[in-house]
Structure formats: C-alpha cells, structure tokens
Amino acid sequence: MAHDHAHNAPPSETAMRVKALETLLTEKGLLDPAAIDALVETYETKIGPRNGAKVVARAWTDPDYKARLLEDGSAAIAELGFSGVQGEDMIVVENTDEVHNMVVCTLCSCYPWPTLGLPPIWFKSAPYRARSVIDPRGVLAEFGVELSDDVEIRVWDSNAELRYLVLPQRPAGTDELSEDELAALVTRDSMIGTALAEAPAG
Amino acid sequence: MPTLTPDMVPGLVAGGASCRMDVDVAPKFKVGDAVTARDINPLSHTRLPRYIRGRTGRIARDHGVFAFPDTSAASGTHSDPQHVYSVRFEGSELWGDHANANACVYIDLFDNYLELA
Amino acid sequence: MNGIHDMGGMQCMGPIIREENEPRFHEEWEGRVFGMFFTNFAEGHFNVDMFRHAIERMGPAEYLETSYYEHWLHVYETVLVERGILTQAEIDEKIASLRQAGES
Incomplete structure (x- = not known):
C-alpha cells in the first residue's frame, strides 16, 4: 500500500x-539509552522560546527586573529558573x-x-x-524587518562562551496587557533579533 | 556502568558546564582600549574568525576569566584561563565601502587574540 | 584552522530558508545524536572545544552538504575512534549487522 510505505520506509544510512x-556504546556500558530518552523529552517539551518570552515580558513590566537583567543576565534569568547548558x-x-x-554565531551555531x-x-x-x-540590513529585510539608517545595527557574533538574548522593544498599545499576554507577543525570532515583537491583536 | 543516568539529566541540564574559571588573572586590556586582533593562522582550533584578524576595534566590556578554547581543545580540560572581552568593530573597518550604513559587530575575544592598537 | 566553518562575511550562499513551526528534531535519529553529546561528554570522551574542532576537521564539501546533527554524528565517529573507545571495524560490522537484521 502506497500510503503505508513512507511510514515503513527502511531507516536511512x-x-x-x-x-x-x-x-555499541550501550553494549560497552558507556551509554544509558534511557538518559537519551530523558534528554530528548526535556528539550522537546520543557525547554524552548516560551522561557525567553517570560524573561522579556517580566522585563517589560518590572523596571527593577529589567535593570538586573541588563546588568547581570545570567543571574536575572536564573531568578525565573531558566539556567543551564548553553x-x-x-x-x-x-x-x-x-x-x-x-x-x-559565524563559527558554529x-x-x-x-x-x-x-x-x-x-x-x-x-x-x-x-x-x-x-x-x-539585507538579512533583516529578508526577514521582513526594514529599519532606517538612523537605527544602529549591532550584530553579536557569539563565538566565545557568552550567549546572547535580545530584549525586543515593547510594542505600542500594550499598556493594558498582563505579563502572560505580553509574553505571547514575544516570538523566538524577536529574541534573536531577526524580528520585532508582535503587535497585539485587534 | 554509564556515567549519565536518567535521574541525573535534570540536574545536568539545569546546571550546565560553564567555561568561566574562578581564578585571579589580570586583564591585559580595559574598557575603551583600541585593540587589533592578531593575524594568527593555526591548523588547530581557534575562535578568532578570519574576518576579524588584523582589524581594529574597541573594548566594550570585560566578561571576566574563561578557559581558552584554543588550548582546551588540545588538552581536553579547561586550560589557560584569561579575560574575554566584548570588542566592537565598526562595519567600515571590517568591510570597507561595502559595509552597511550604521552597522557594527560585537564579538567576544580572548586576551591572546588581541594587542593594543 | 582556516576551514569552511569560518563563514563570517562569505557571500553568495543563497537565501535563508525558514521553516514554519519547525519541530525540535526532524528525525528520531537527530534526538539520539543530540543526546549522545551529553552521554559522551559525561564519559569524558571530549570537551566542547574538541567537539567543535572535530566538526572543523570535516572536508569542506561534506561539511556544506550535511546537516547540523550529521556534523555531530561525524564528531562521535571520529573522536571515539581516535580515542580508542571504538574501532572503525566495530562500527562497520555493527552497521552491517543492523542492515542485515532490517532486511531479513
């Protein structure tokens, strides 16, 4: 049956x-497959850009938090529990x-x-x-972000062991939104810097 | 027995493995210094990209002391601790007339990659 | 080293292709490869700098034609053999026996 074929295709090389x-590594006692299961599950379900969005929304609503975040990013992000590998x-x-x-990151990713x-x-x-x-500016245009030449573009090539999070600008017309509603406007790309935070619906 | 077991995964993921080293090493440069990236071409590992070598920028921030990757890649352990700085390079310094208007690059560079301009 | 990985400023690489609602892993094996970074690191088989250098040592054509997690797989196949944890013959035999089991 043609339909089933794709699901039953032989594993790739x-x-x-x-x-x-x-x-081989399991047979040699150098790898526990259950540890890999746990890692995959963690990164599929627990760790993702919603974490960063919470950091941004907190910074938008709490000036003291924002000051701490810009002063010592590691510590302020740790306050919300999002520390760890990379x-x-x-x-x-x-x-x-x-x-x-x-x-x-020009050298790897x-x-x-x-x-x-x-x-x-x-x-x-x-x-x-x-x-x-x-x-x-060409890359940003490809992502649909056009900025005037008056705006200085800073590109952060994160090739050493510091990791970077962009704090996007809070969109206009969001004064009444809650922290959770604000977090929903914060896209992954806006925290990489290839997008702006989204405007509120309506 | 495998070293990493499932029960250790949450702690490992949350704890990470920082390359920051808690040792007292004097910085060679200070914020505001004009620095030129060395023209090095090792066959071994380095985190100094070609587009930065020989270019002059300015130290914007001192991140503190980290293991030096060029050495750690060979030794297998955190080695050769030294300061890492955020260095700002103007677009025109990197790309001449082809540079975008009003754009610059900030890159993190180790003491060993730099000399005073 | 002055390798293909050192891409900053290169031109004519084509458009940046984006995928909407991209899954964390596109294939099951990508997740296994991802997890093996942690298990191999925990065993002390490499540190992150050795890991990156092993990717840099890939041939330039292979580097460009393979994906991110294939680069990681290349590290394991290279470094574990170099460090004497596995032999190339063992790996080849295991692949052959898995293939045979799959075909039978």
Whole structure:
C-alpha cells in the first residue's frame, strides 16, 4: 500500500550509523539509552522560546527586573529558573529607538538553549552565518524587518562562551496587557533579533 | 556502568558546564582600549574568525576569566584561563565601502587574540 | 584552522530558508545524536572545544552538504575512534549487522 510505505520506509544510512553507535556504546556500558530518552523529552517539551518570552515580558513590566537583567543576565534569568547548558553565561542586549541588536554565531551555531531552546535550521545555515555580519540590513529585510539608517545595527557574533538574548522593544498599545499576554507577543525570532515583537491583536 | 543516568539529566541540564574559571588573572586590556586582533593562522582550533584578524576595534566590556578554547581543545580540560572581552568593530573597518550604513559587530575575544592598537 | 566553518562575511550562499513551526528534531535519529553529546561528554570522551574542532576537521564539501546533527554524528565517529573507545571495524560490522537484521 502506497500510503503505508513512507511510514515503513527502511531507516536511512544516517539512522543506521546512529543506531550502530548507540548500540555499541550501550553494549560497552558507556551509554544509558534511557538518559537519551530523558534528554530528548526535556528539550522537546520543557525547554524552548516560551522561557525567553517570560524573561522579556517580566522585563517589560518590572523596571527593577529589567535593570538586573541588563546588568547581570545570567543571574536575572536564573531568578525565573531558566539556567543551564548553553546558557551558563548570558548577556541581554536591549533594542531601543536608536539601536537594533541581532545575534549570530559565524563559527558554529552557538545559541542560548535555556531561554530559546534548540536553534532553528535557518540559524545554523550557511547563508545566515555568512551574511549576518557583512549585510545585516539585507538579512533583516529578508526577514521582513526594514529599519532606517538612523537605527544602529549591532550584530553579536557569539563565538566565545557568552550567549546572547535580545530584549525586543515593547510594542505600542500594550499598556493594558498582563505579563502572560505580553509574553505571547514575544516570538523566538524577536529574541534573536531577526524580528520585532508582535503587535497585539485587534 | 554509564556515567549519565536518567535521574541525573535534570540536574545536568539545569546546571550546565560553564567555561568561566574562578581564578585571579589580570586583564591585559580595559574598557575603551583600541585593540587589533592578531593575524594568527593555526591548523588547530581557534575562535578568532578570519574576518576579524588584523582589524581594529574597541573594548566594550570585560566578561571576566574563561578557559581558552584554543588550548582546551588540545588538552581536553579547561586550560589557560584569561579575560574575554566584548570588542566592537565598526562595519567600515571590517568591510570597507561595502559595509552597511550604521552597522557594527560585537564579538567576544580572548586576551591572546588581541594587542593594543 | 582556516576551514569552511569560518563563514563570517562569505557571500553568495543563497537565501535563508525558514521553516514554519519547525519541530525540535526532524528525525528520531537527530534526538539520539543530540543526546549522545551529553552521554559522551559525561564519559569524558571530549570537551566542547574538541567537539567543535572535530566538526572543523570535516572536508569542506561534506561539511556544506550535511546537516547540523550529521556534523555531530561525524564528531562521535571520529573522536571515539581516535580515542580508542571504538574501532572503525566495530562500527562497520555493527552497521552491517543492523542492515542485515532490517532486511531479513
């Protein structure tokens, strides 16, 4: 049956290589497959950009928190419980009317996992890594963000062990929104700097 | 027995493994210094990208002391602790006339990558 | 090293292709490869710098034609053999036996 074929397709060569490694390391007592199950489950369900959105919404509503976040990103993010692997040392950079920040890792694909989760494919792709530093306005335009030349673009190439989170500007017309409602406007891309936070509906 | 068991996963994920080192190392540079990235071309690991080598920027922030990846990649342990700085490079310094208007790059660089301009 | 991974400022790489509602892992094996970073790290088989350098040592054509998690898989296959934790023959035999089991 044609329909079933895709589901029952033989594993790819790559899948076979992975299975071989996992099996060999398990047989040698160097790997517990249940630990990998737990890691996959953690990063599929617990760690993602909703964490970063909570940080941003808190900064938008609590000036003291925002001050702490910009002063010591790691500690302020830890207050909300989003520390850990690939977010050990965090720097938060603030977008304003004068400055727009965007983040790249030209050498690999370093990314703040605890606040944004695992990186999307485009962040890891050659065109993004190559062009962000030489043509950030072109990259932003490709993402639909057009900024006037009056706005300084700061590209953060996060090639050492500091990880970067962009604090986007709070959209206009959101004075009445709760922290949770604000967090819903904060997209992953707005915290990488390739988008702005969304305008409220209606 | 495998070292990493499922019960350890939450702690490992939440704790991480910072490359920051709690040792007292004097910084070679200070905020505001004009610095030039060295022109190094090792066959081994380095985190100094080619587009930065030989270019001059300004120290914007001192992040403190971290293990030096060029050394750690060879030794297998956190090695050669030194200061890491956020250094600002103007677009025109990196890309000449081809640079975007009003754009710059901030990149984190280790003491060993830099000299006073 | 002056490798293909050092991409900042390169041109003509094409458009940035984005995927709406991208899953964390596109294939089950990607999750296994992701998790093996932690298990291998915990065993002391590499640190993050050795890990990155092993990716940098890939051939440039292979680097560009393979995905992020295939780069990670390359690290394990390279470093575990270099460190004597596995042999290439063992890996090849295991792949062959898995393939045979799948076909039978």
